[in-house]
Amino acid sequence: MLKKIKELLLINKTLPAKEQELRVLEEKLQDREKLIEDITLQVKESIEVEKEKILSDAKAEASSILEETQKEVAKRSKEKVAYEEQNAILEDELLNKRTELAKIVKSAKKYSNESQGIKNLIDRFPEAVNFDEIQKELEILEESLRDGVLDTIVSLDLHHKDSKLLRKEMSANNREIKKLLKTYQARYTTKANLTIYNLMVIGLQAELQNILYTLSYSNIEKAEESAKALINKYLTICGEGNASILSTITRFLTELEPLFLNAIKMEYKCYIQKEKEKEEQRRIKEQMRQEAEEKRILEQERKKIEKEEEKYLNEMAKNQELLEKETDEGKIAALQARLAELQGQVDKLEEQKEEIVKRANGRAGYVYVISNLGSFGENTFKVGMTRRLNPLDRIDELGDASVPFKFDVQAMVFSDNAVDLEQQLHQILDDNRVNKINLRKEFFYTTVQELQSIVEEIDPTVEFITTLKAVEYHQSQSIMKEKQEQLA
Structure with missing residues (x-):
C-alpha cells in the first residue's frame, strides 16, 4: 500500500512537467501548421504571379505577331496594287509597241515597193531618171532609219531572237555585213552609181529577211539555194546594166554570199534546238x-x-x-x-x-547491249534498259517485224539503278549516236571491243559476248549462196 502511494505521488510530481511538454508540442504543431499554410499561400501567390506573367507575355507576343502580320498584309496589298498598276502600264506599252511595229512594217513594205519601182524604172529608162532627186529621197529614207539604208529595211520576227547566244552570233554576223556594205559604199563616187548600190542593198536585205522568215526545219537546203540564187540574180542584173561597176559589184556579192549563208545557218540552229526539244518531249512520253x-x-x-x-x-x-x-x-x-x-x-x-x-x-532493272548484224552491220549497237523480270522478253519484242532478223545480246547488266546506268552509257557514247536528233533511237556507232571496255569498266563482273552470232542472218546468207551456186 505504501508503495502505491509513493508511485502516485511521483506521478503527481511529473504530471505538470508532462503537461508543459505537451503544451510546447501543441504550440510547435500550431506553428508548423501555420508555416505550412504560409508556404502554401506563398506558392499559390507565386503560381498566380507566374500565371499572370505567362499570360501577359503570351498576349504581348500574340499582339506583336498580329501587328507584324497586319503590316505584312498591308505591305503585300500595296505590292499587289503596284504590280497590277505596273502590269497595266506594261500592257499599254505592249499594245503601243505592237501598233508602232505594224506601222513600221507597213512603212517598210511601202519603201520596199517604191525602191523596186525605182529599180525597174532605172533598168527600163536610165536616161529618164533624175539621180540627184533620187539621192535626196534616199537621204530622207536614211534619216528615217536608225542605221541608214545599210540596215535591214524589214525586221521580221525571226526565231534566233528567242536565244541570247544566237542573238549575239547573228549580231556579229550582221556587223560583218554592215562593215562590208559600208566598205563598198565608199567606192562609188558618182551619185548615179551610189543610188544603184543603195537600192540594191535595200533589195538584198529585204529578200534575205524573207528567206530567213520562210526557213523551216526541213528546208535549209532550199533556203541556201535561194540565197545563192539571190546573189546570182543580182549579178545577172548588174551584168546587163552598168558595165563600169560590174567588177566591183561582182566582188561585193561574192563576199556577201557567205555572210548570207551564215545568217541562214544561225537561224536554222533555232529549228534544230526546237526539234531536239520536241524529240526530248517525245522521248519522255515514250519512256512513260x-x-x-x-x-x-x-x-x-x-x-x-x-x-x-x-x-x-x-x-x-x-x-x-x-x-x-x-x-x-x-x-x-x-x-x-x-x-x-x-x-x-x-x-x-x-x-x-x-x-x-x-x-x-524503283529504278531497278536490266541494261542491255544488243546487236543486229544482218540489219545494221557489225559496228552498230543498241543500248537500252528494261524493268522486265525476264529481260529477254523485251529483246524479243525489239526483234519483231520492224527488223528482218532477231537481236543478239552482247551484255545484260542488272542494276538497282538501271536508269542512271543507262544514262551513263548513253553519255559516254553520245558522240557516236546514229540519230543525233531523235534521242529515243538508242543506236550507236562503235566496235564490240570498245563497248566491252566501257561496260567492264563500269561492272567488271559482267559477262560480255564479243561474238556477233547473227544465226538467222548467216543461215539466210548460206541459203542464198547455195541457190546462186545451183543457178551457176
Whole structure:
C-alpha cells in the first residue's frame, strides 16, 4: 500500500512537467501548421504571379505577331496594287509597241515597193531618171532609219531572237555585213552609181529577211539555194546594166554570199534546238508509255504468282491437316517432306513478288547491249534498259517485224539503278549516236571491243559476248549462196 502511494505521488510530481511538454508540442504543431499554410499561400501567390506573367507575355507576343502580320498584309496589298498598276502600264506599252511595229512594217513594205519601182524604172529608162532627186529621197529614207539604208529595211520576227547566244552570233554576223556594205559604199563616187548600190542593198536585205522568215526545219537546203540564187540574180542584173561597176559589184556579192549563208545557218540552229526539244518531249512520253507497259506486265506477273502461291498454300493447309491426324511414321515423313518442298516454292514466289514490287516502284532493272548484224552491220549497237523480270522478253519484242532478223545480246547488266546506268552509257557514247536528233533511237556507232571496255569498266563482273552470232542472218546468207551456186 505504501508503495502505491509513493508511485502516485511521483506521478503527481511529473504530471505538470508532462503537461508543459505537451503544451510546447501543441504550440510547435500550431506553428508548423501555420508555416505550412504560409508556404502554401506563398506558392499559390507565386503560381498566380507566374500565371499572370505567362499570360501577359503570351498576349504581348500574340499582339506583336498580329501587328507584324497586319503590316505584312498591308505591305503585300500595296505590292499587289503596284504590280497590277505596273502590269497595266506594261500592257499599254505592249499594245503601243505592237501598233508602232505594224506601222513600221507597213512603212517598210511601202519603201520596199517604191525602191523596186525605182529599180525597174532605172533598168527600163536610165536616161529618164533624175539621180540627184533620187539621192535626196534616199537621204530622207536614211534619216528615217536608225542605221541608214545599210540596215535591214524589214525586221521580221525571226526565231534566233528567242536565244541570247544566237542573238549575239547573228549580231556579229550582221556587223560583218554592215562593215562590208559600208566598205563598198565608199567606192562609188558618182551619185548615179551610189543610188544603184543603195537600192540594191535595200533589195538584198529585204529578200534575205524573207528567206530567213520562210526557213523551216526541213528546208535549209532550199533556203541556201535561194540565197545563192539571190546573189546570182543580182549579178545577172548588174551584168546587163552598168558595165563600169560590174567588177566591183561582182566582188561585193561574192563576199556577201557567205555572210548570207551564215545568217541562214544561225537561224536554222533555232529549228534544230526546237526539234531536239520536241524529240526530248517525245522521248519522255515514250519512256512513260514504256514504263506504264512494263508496270502492266509486272502486275500481270504478280497476279500470276499470287494465284500460283495460293495453290501452294491451299495444298500446304490440306497436308498440314492430314499431318495432324496421321499416326503412320512413313506417311508423316512423306507429308513433312512435301510441306518442306511446298514451303520452298512459296519462298521463291515471295522473292519474285518482292522483286516485282522493287521493279515497279524503283529504278531497278536490266541494261542491255544488243546487236543486229544482218540489219545494221557489225559496228552498230543498241543500248537500252528494261524493268522486265525476264529481260529477254523485251529483246524479243525489239526483234519483231520492224527488223528482218532477231537481236543478239552482247551484255545484260542488272542494276538497282538501271536508269542512271543507262544514262551513263548513253553519255559516254553520245558522240557516236546514229540519230543525233531523235534521242529515243538508242543506236550507236562503235566496235564490240570498245563497248566491252566501257561496260567492264563500269561492272567488271559482267559477262560480255564479243561474238556477233547473227544465226538467222548467216543461215539466210548460206541459203542464198547455195541457190546462186545451183543457178551457176
